[in-house]
Amino acid sequence: MNSVYDPNELQSPAQRECDLLARLPTFLAYAKQECDHYRHILNDIDVTAISSRQSLTSVPVTRKSDLIGLQAKNMPFAGLNASSSTPSRIFQSPGPIFEPEHDSKDWWRMGAAFYGAGFRAGERVQNCLSYHLSPGGFIMDSGAKACGCSVIPAGPGQTELQLDIIEQLRPEGYSGTPSFLNILLQKGKEQGRDISSMTKALVSGEALTPSLQATFKATGISVSQAYATADIGLIAYETCPGSGLVVAEDILVEIVRPGSQELVADGEIGEVVVTSFNPDYPLIRFATGDLSSIMPGAGSCGRTNMRIRGWQGRADQTTKVKGMFIHPEQVERIRLSHGELAKVRLVVTNIDDNDQMTLHCEVSDAGRSDVDMARVAQTMKAITKLTGYVELVAPGSLSDDGIVIEDLR
Template structure:
């Protein structure tokens, strides 16, 4: 089979739904038995009765903020907050940290995050070399795609982030078949290669994630001979959806049940209406049930023209909460609060994220009587968020009194 990763992608939709709903009660029972957090959160739920989407919709939505709070409460005894069903040792290969700080386990199963399917849809095949520019330090993005690449039979160059000149040199000498990483960093690498007068003829395809991938950047890559496709994945859930050659939305992964709910609730919205993406996975090691991503999307009608029969979504359409993704990293309102606790002279603050794709800029506007601490605040923001930030001191009382901590003012044209 060359067009599809496996036969699951072309199942009759009714059969897929029956298969998922048949597996759902077993997964919920497993979560209750093996993950202490779900023993509490789903206390009193009879897993054998959760055999429909209507029954699933009655369960609570577990949002990232709640997962983070439970992890914080149990740091001393269980850094995973009771959500992991495996313990340190052979079953847990690595532990990663995402901003917040949220800790995620990596199990030992093949294609743990299920990203081989997305790589296959993007045109990658066994025996090829992939240049991976996702981060390999602390956060799991590099491992998420490397894990899938190895399952697909590919070799990976772990480029990581930064050091653009050295990465261009490696690309020129190793001649990778494609790139995996954020779209903005791929553009930086191509611009660096042009400035160095270095040709990269082997680079013809890319699987991109971690941030929005607007049509303008897709066309810019195509002009340079690169077919860029995107996938939607998170450290908690693994692959959620992926783009195909049809470029008509993102097709759901075969290992998830996705719901679109009204933000702030667990109530599913009608098909086509924009709402928060809520996902249940069948990962036995980290069995998240009705996990609210905080991302906005909507279900598209019909099926993919490629012949894949799973549901499609429009892709990432913004955030349902104030948590914002900047250069592939989540920035939380809680991180801003952590910084402000270090500077009692700051009365209020608002983090404004501006710019266009590949040019994200963060400005922290702080109300204070003096600008003497601006440099120290900027340094603290970089320490906490791992991202550079400009600090602008404004007069007390000048920021809007609307409760907003993070304002995403970027253009996604």
């Protein structure tokens, strides 16, 4: 039998589907009782009759892109959390969007992704996602510990110190964004550091580009991807390179036509919508804003759950830069902070496998001398938590096409 984190990963697809759908009526009734948000949207729906994917489409989608406004009206979690459950931590992701965490083992369900990436009990993991306000560091941390690994809570940045730690503690693996792993490898090579102990990595938060995949393969590091969000935790994970991502256990994944409630045909690109059976934070038909598509059949790793092709774009203008979401509302807040800016557009590019963002600012000829580009850059960093560039452009050069964030990666 194949080695897996959870024996349920090997169950028949029909049994898994039957079990998940059978849980829907009771779970929806629980959410309706416990959560203000679901009490409202499920008010006129007979949840006892929802026991199939088709009947589930009668439940309105809750969109991640709406959370900023929903939470502003009902802080901190817009009533999506169970009233009888008290979170251990409250995070703030860019937006701002607030997310809860509870301390139960593997609350984010990330253990399967680490195990699928080859991590085993007794190994050390250098975790380089941020532990500051956003939950990324804690999400990875919990998954590594669920596999019996010891976690080095390094966070991002401080490259010299990170290399010192690798040489001293000899971690077998890395978790974090692929771009920062590349930075560590490049700097380590330049300085002649011995980082040969790291032979595996689980990356998330950014696209794993073909060029980075080739770089990591050349250095002898086996790299796997995890698709997770700050709201849901693990959605899908890679076990065999090039075979797509296996959907995690204990969630229902639908692929719907963006902006609608309708399911698309298998293989067609649509928005990833997830129902997570988390009693602390029930998320029912939660639209992530990410695009993907279902792959036919099971993969070669022995796990039987459905597979998706991974990230295939965004259903809205929200984008992710260096593992942090950037929302159109944030770009507008930057503009409003500087009255001399008539129109702005945030352009995201990738240069040498590093994400870069540049705020294009349309300013009248008369107002150019009033623009303090350094102050605009400071505002951008304060609002997005990321460093970017500012570029002044001529009046009328930004087209009236509704685009606030232009992702050119």
